[in-house]
Amino acid sequence: MSTLRGVGVSPGRAAGPVLLVPDRLPEPDRGPRPADPEAEAARIRPAAEAVARRLRDRAGASAGEAAALLEVTAAMATDPALLDKAERAVAERLLPAPRAVFEAAAEFADALAAAGGYLAERVRDVHDVRDRVVAELTGAVAPGVPAPEGPSVLLARDLAPADTADLDPDLVLALVTEEGGPTGHTAILARALGIPAVVAARGVLTGTGGGARVDGASGTVELVDEAVAPQAAERTHRRWRGAGGTSDGHPVKLLANVGSAADAKSALEAGAAGSGLFRTEFCFLDAATEPSEAAQRAAYAEVLRPFAGKPVVVRTLDAGADKPLPFLESAAEPNPALGVRGLRIAFEHPGVLDRQLAAIVSAAAETGAEVSVMAPMVATPDEAAWFAERARAAGASRAGVMVETPAAALCAEELLAEVDFASIGTNDLAQYTCAADRMTGALAALNDPWQPALLRLIAALGRAAGELGKPVGVCGEAAADPALAGVLVGLGVSSLSMTAAALPAVGAALAEHALPDWQRAAEAAIGAGGAAGARERANAALRD
Structure with missing residues (x-):
């Protein structure tokens, strides 16, 4: 058994067999040069349109924010500026289509990352679209979350918005990623679904045994070799009736x-x-x-x-x-x-x-x-x-x-x-x-x-x-x-x-809890020495 610590971003405890989300695609080769650059460049747009079509089909089967998010990702896949840049890279630099898409997307992602703030948060989306189009061009397996055979704990390097938009909370017991942060999409989605989640859990992909136990409050992840029976966290949000206030x-x-x-x-x-x-x-x-x-x-x-x-x-x-x-x-x-x-x-x-x-x-x-x-x-x-x-x-x-x-x-x-x-x-x-x-x-x-x-x-x-x-x-x-x-x-x-x-x-x-209870929890939290201690002290105050 190995125990890892990351940043808990959605509280609750869950356990179950692990489902590994495939890592990102490797960089496409720069060669060989296409024998017919015009024909090679002409492959890019149909591949992007095929990716967008599948994303729109998923959007049509979803609702609310999930549908809107998938529609946005579909539009990004066929962004004219991105496709034009990739086609020029084939025609002018004689790159294979997959490499041209990869490098065109890298330019967009680098510009967004350098801009920071809201735009930097779109870098993961660009990488996701890039990998989907490259997979379409090369015949590789497209990135995304595999269909779970049963309730599972998802382990991934990171999750793109399109990966997570239509996850089934009855099959996804918890989410654990090696990368990401408390304001990222994985954290937002996990809290929305009411499932435990830990991000920035370094090394979680190196020891993916038979099962995992996840504590989304403390940020701890236990990886074990033996099978772990599925155990879902209680989803308190199902009891909410629409009023905002304390008890x-x-x-x-x-x-x-x-x-x-x-x-x-x-x-x-x-x-x-x-x-x-x-x-x-x-x-x-x-x-x-x-x-x-x-x-x-x-x-x-x-x-x-x-x-x-x-x-x-x-x-x-x-x-x-x-x-x-x-x-x-x-x-x-x-x-x-x-x-x-x-x-x-x-x-x-x-x-x-x-x-x-x-x-x-x-x-x-x-x-x-x-x-x-x-x-x-x-x-x-x-x-x-x-x-x-x-x-x-x-x-x-x-x-x-x-x-x-x-x-x-x-x-x-x-x-x-x-x-x-x-x-x-x-x-x-x-x-x-x-x-x-x-x-x-x-x-x-x-x-x-x-x-x-x-x-x-x-x-x-x-x-x-x-x-x-x-x-x-x-x-x-x-x-x-x-x-x-x-x-x-x-x-x-x-x-x-x-x-x-x-x-x-x-x-x-x-x-x-009542307002005085939350006030005691707040007072306990601000006296802690770090984020983990603040969460623990607040929870202890509420239990007391």
Whole structure:
């Protein structure tokens, strides 16, 4: 038997036989040169279309977020820019089609990784599409999760969104990956399914014996040679009935993060009370020129319309060096994550912000959604005041800010004095607090939202919010962790916004204890020496 430790990202204990997910395909050879480059290049597009067709077929058999995710991956497989680049590599550099696709995808992935932030999180998707198209061209077995013969524990180097979109939670007892982090897709999916998961478990693929025992709270994985009888973790989210609050009646708004009309539909189907984060980047990312105010208003209205009469927090454009947009003409920066992004781009292009605010206010009036606006990447109270003044001048009824920097959290009282509310983006706040890139698997433990330093910053915000009578929410992935959600409420957080699929698990877990119990758990957690200790101390406090 061998025991490994990774980062627990979805609590619960499960055991069973292991199912190994095949590793990535090897790099295709650079040769031999094609005898007929034109014919070789002509193979690429049909292969990509075949991959997209299979993904769309899976989407048609799925629903909600799974269907939307598979559709997005299918569209990526036939991206014209990617296919054009691969075809040129065959025609101009005389590469075989599989190698041309591999290198074209590598250029896209490298650019996304260098950009950081939201775009860097798409690198795994690009690699997944690349491997599927290369497999189609070479006749190799396509990547993906094999069909389980029975309930199993999945072991993988990493899992792409398309691998996990339509997993059957009755057959997947737990997920364990060698790579990944607490904000990655595997973590999000596992919490949504209510199954235990451990990421960044180094060496888990080197000793894949007959069975595995997984503790998603402690992050431990036991690999054994003998057969292990399947044992599934209890899925408490099946008992959730749609109300957000603790067992003693303390109300907590349970909201969903959205970025499209499909997301809005999924959120309401899952029981969300509204949206705590409406990402507006979708309206800008593929635009060569700034979308007109009318175009923006129509796009926002499509997402807001299902939320008529419900609260929606609309985040203004989170763009800049880490999400480059052609019309903003952002200069290259050596460290985009610390560069001109979020609200900082608005200081250089205030007209872009003003036009977006006008479009948001108009869309809110048209749809009847109770809209608040929120600025990303705020560092100082002065910046918060600058945004709030422009938002109110545009007619917004409520203006708030995202707290993603330690500077903003450390000035919590002064910051909240300038705005109506704040929302904590725990993904960025964690990486900036611990100086650890959240896309680097080796640093996954430092990006664990249970890190006491992060919890102490949240506690400071919670205290300031209580004193000023202003709400503070969480819209980072920490909100989707059922065990951590209650601790966040114990720290003074009044709303939690997450991926729609995670709502039932969080709602059920939150209702298991009274507010004073969660407050004691929170106090225990912030006094720990690390993330694992914080989780253990919180659980011990709840048991006591």
